[in-house]
Amino acid sequence: MLERALSGSAAYKRLLGGLFILMGLGFAAYLTQWEHGLMITGMGRDVSWGLYISQFTFLVGVAASAVMVVLPYYIHDVKAFGRITILGEFLAIASVIMCVTFVLVDLGKPMRVLNVLLYPTFNSMLFWDVVVLNGYLLLNIFIGWNVLEAERKGTHYKKWVKTLIYISIPWAVSIHTVTAFLIAGLPAREYWLTAIMAARFLASAFCSGPALLILLALIVRKYTKFDAGQEAINKLLTIVTYAMLISVFFVILEVFTAFYSNIPGHMTALKYLFVGVDGKHALVPFMWMFVILAIAGVALLLHPNVRKNEKLLIAACCCVFFSMYLDKGVGLIIGGFIPNMYGQIHQYVPTLPELMIVAGVWATGFFVLTVLYKIAVSVKEEVRG
Amino acid sequence: MDTSRRDFLKIGGLCALGLSSVEVAEAFAKSQASKYLTNPKAGAAKRWAMAIDVKKCWKAEKKECKDCILACDWAHNVPDIPVKRQEVKWLWNEKYENAFPDQESELEPVEVKEKPFLVLCNQCAHAPCVRVCPTQATFKNDQGITMMDMHRCIGCRYCMAACPYGARSFNWRDPRPYITKINPDYPTRDRGVVEKCDFCVERLAVGKIPACVEACKSKALIFGDLDDPNSDLRKALASRYSIRRKPELGTMPGVYYLM
Numbered sequence: 001m002l003e004r005a006l007s008g009s010a011a012y013k014r015l016l017g018g019l020f021i022l023m024g025l026g027f028a029a030y031l032t033q034w035e036h037g038l039m040i041t042g043m044g045r046d047v048s049w050g051l052y053i054s055q056f057t058f059l060v061g062v063a064a065s066a067v068m069v070v071l072p073y074y075i076h077d078v079k080a081f082g083r084i085t086i087l088g089e090f091l092a093i094a095s096v097i098m099c100v101t102f103v104l105v106d107l108g109k110p111m112r113v114l115n116v117l118l119y120p121t122f123n124s125m126l127f128w129d130v131v132v133l134n135g136y137l138l139l140n141i142f143i144g145w146n147v148l149e150a151e152r153k154g155t156h157y158k159k160w161v162k163t164l165i166y167i168s169i170p171w172a173v174s175i176h177t178v179t180a181f182l183i184a185g186l187p188a189r190e191y192w193l194t195a196i197m198a199a200r201f202l203a204s205a206f207c208s209g210p211a212l213l214i215l216l217a218l219i220v221r222k223y224t225k226f227d228a229g230q231e232a233i234n235k236l237l238t239i240v241t242y243a244m245l246i247s248v249f250f251v252i253l254e255v256f257t258a259f260y261s262n263i264p265g266h267m268t269a270l271k272y273l274f275v276g277v278d279g280k281h282a283l284v285p286f287m288w289m290f291v292i293l294a295i296a297g298v299a300l301l302l303h304p305n306v307r308k309n310e311k312l313l314i315a316a317c318c319c320v321f322f323s324m325y326l327d328k329g330v331g332l333i334i335g336g337f338i339p340n341m342y343g344q345i346h347q348y349v350p351t352l353p354e355l356m357i358v359a360g361v362w363a364t365g366f367f368v369l370t371v372l373y374k375i376a377v378s379v380k381e382e383v384r385g
Numbered sequence: 386m387d388t389s390r391r392d393f394l395k396i397g398g399l400c401a402l403g404l405s406s407v408e409v410a411e412a413f414a415k416s417q418a419s420k421y422l423t424n425p426k427a428g429a430a431k432r433w434a435m436a437i438d439v440k441k442c443w444k445a446e447k448k449e450c451k452d453c454i455l456a457c458d459w460a461h462n463v464p465d466i467p468v469k470r471q472e473v474k475w476l477w478n479e480k481y482e483n484a485f486p487d488q489e490s491e492l493e494p495v496e497v498k499e500k501p502f503l504v505l506c507n508q509c510a511h512a513p514c515v516r517v518c519p520t521q522a523t524f525k526n527d528q529g530i531t532m533m534d535m536h537r538c539i540g541c542r543y544c545m546a547a548c549p550y551g552a553r554s555f556n557w558r559d560p561r562p563y564i565t566k567i568n569p570d571y572p573t574r575d576r577g578v579v580e581k582c583d584f585c586v587e588r589l590a591v592g593k594i595p596a597c598v599e600a601c602k603s604k605a606l607i608f609g610d611l612d613d614p615n616s617d618l619r620k621a622l623a624s625r626y627s628i629r630r631k632p633e634l635g636t637m638p639g640v641y642y643l644m
């Protein structure tokens with residue numbers, strides 16, 4: 001089926017070309033990092049994880065796009081999701097590839113990464129994250145590919161694929177839970193030390209992933225003959241609405257616990273993120289942007305016309321996706337490192353090469369996604385004749 | 386059964402590979418059986434720990450004494466990195482409010498507020514860094530020291546996120562050009578790995594005490610076995626009030642501050 005990715009319209013080739021240029025720029029920046037080490041980033045002994053790891057935690061959430069269509073379709077027999085599942089699974093593949101790449105570019109010794117498998121360490125959450133993420137990647141590749149191939153041949157997929165599908169559902173929950181445990185179990189990181197971290201990860205994943213999936217389904221519908229169906233989009237939107245409300249609720253819970261208990265350690269990170277501490281407030285604009293987008297997103301999602309008016313729908317999904325990006329892809333990880341272990345505020349500002357690498361990895365993800373969607377859409381168009 | 390020549394050769398090749406791997410495995414097993422000999426002079430303890438007599442330390446500090454820090458930096462080839470946020474530190478000074486955050490009343494004696502507190506790896510009994518390391522590159526040895534295998538470390542910096550004391554340093558750049566005077570008896574590091582104080586495990590192995598303890602002329606650093614009730618360390622802890630950094634986290638730090 002891969003050959004379908006090789007031919008396409010001029011627009012398809014231009015898109016791939018554009019992404020390829022971004023990938024090239026990112027790769028060039030990575031070569032600088034390879035040559036000089038992570039000194040070229042804005043990270044340091046206080047903020048020792050930066051944009052790379054925060055992109056990773058956010059994208060683990062986007063990978064949830066798959067389970068939110070697979071679960072209703074295969075367990076609750078929601079027929080409307082029949083056509084969109086492949087888009088969800090392929091988005092999950094692209095997201096997990098980005099996740100793994102972001103972890104790789106963050107390593108000081110990437111050539112030693114296989115030490116994680118050579119010396120498996122069961123008490124390390126990072127070891128488990130490597131296991132569940134790669135497992136999820138393989139599951140989605142096998143499932144997506146086999147289901148699509150069966151569709152092309154006009155047959156039913158094999159029985160063992162169904163088993164994999166059932167496994168993939170709890171597996172999806174595991175990738176968010178383990179990634180949340182990665183940061184939620186560290187004794188002195190008070191911003192992360194919260195029992196609802198895994199729940200927050202799941203809630204934000206279940207709105208940001210499907211929101212992006214809706215946007216992608218709309219793009220596919222506009223530029224190709226493949227329509228995922230308005231019913232599927234509407235149903236997904238209901239999921240996005242509930243997950244978004246729960247996400248916002250969880251953020252309010254964190255703020256209440258920190259400020260009502262009045263424990264300094266729990267308040268400082270939130271204060272730094274939303275108002276700044278000691279005149280240092282690099283993340284304040286981003287966090288208020290998150291608040292504005294989240295409120296706008298909720299308002300749009302609850303608007304009675306959002307299912308009828310495509311412009312409203314697009315705006316709602318964009319608000320949800322970008323608000324969750326700012327909360328999880330920017331504030332959550334960096335906020336965990338500020339203040340440092342000495343009660344000092346040392347800020348983090350990413351460097352240009354660091355941003356180029358980030359853009360390059362995103363471009364890689366979207367390159368993979370474009371190719372996979374091209375294959376899926378070609379097969380669907382062929383089958384329908 | 387229909388066996389083609391090609392299949393026969395394939396199976397034959399696999400069998401040969403399998404048989405030869407037995408030899409290799411045996412060779413490895415033999416080499417692992419050999420015993421390492423411990424230096425008879427090596428120090429022995431169930432759990433090495435340290436107490437810092439801050440009063441004695443401050444007396445010497447009047448003369449701007451930095452003997453312990455200089456000794457440590459030289460002994461371990463600790464580089465002097467010009468970019469502050471990417472510094473490598475093993476043993477250094479912090480103010481009370483930073484060494485013991487959220488504990489200050491702001492009404493402490495001026496001396497406590499202004500004078501330095503030495504900070505280093507706490508060699509925790511329940512070390513979060515060891516718990517999180519995905520490759521066991523950081524691990525506890527049988528004498529309670531939290532060790533680093535710099536050849537195994539993948540540089541993920543999970544241990545830095547986990548350490549409640551900010552005691553770990555990552556080599557953001559190649560440290561070698563920034564070492565002022567190289568000590569040939571201790572390895573320098575490559576960029577991309579994490580390092581920290583290891584209580585001079587290489588000196589303990591040959592019966593010496595840690596470089597900082599040896600360098601301190603005012604005898605402010607007391608080093609010994611925390612599990613031995615007769616050690617100087619335990620006697621000091623029994624006779625003076627001491628505090629530890631962030632004891633509420635359950636890490637059981639092995640560095641005590643005698644007040």
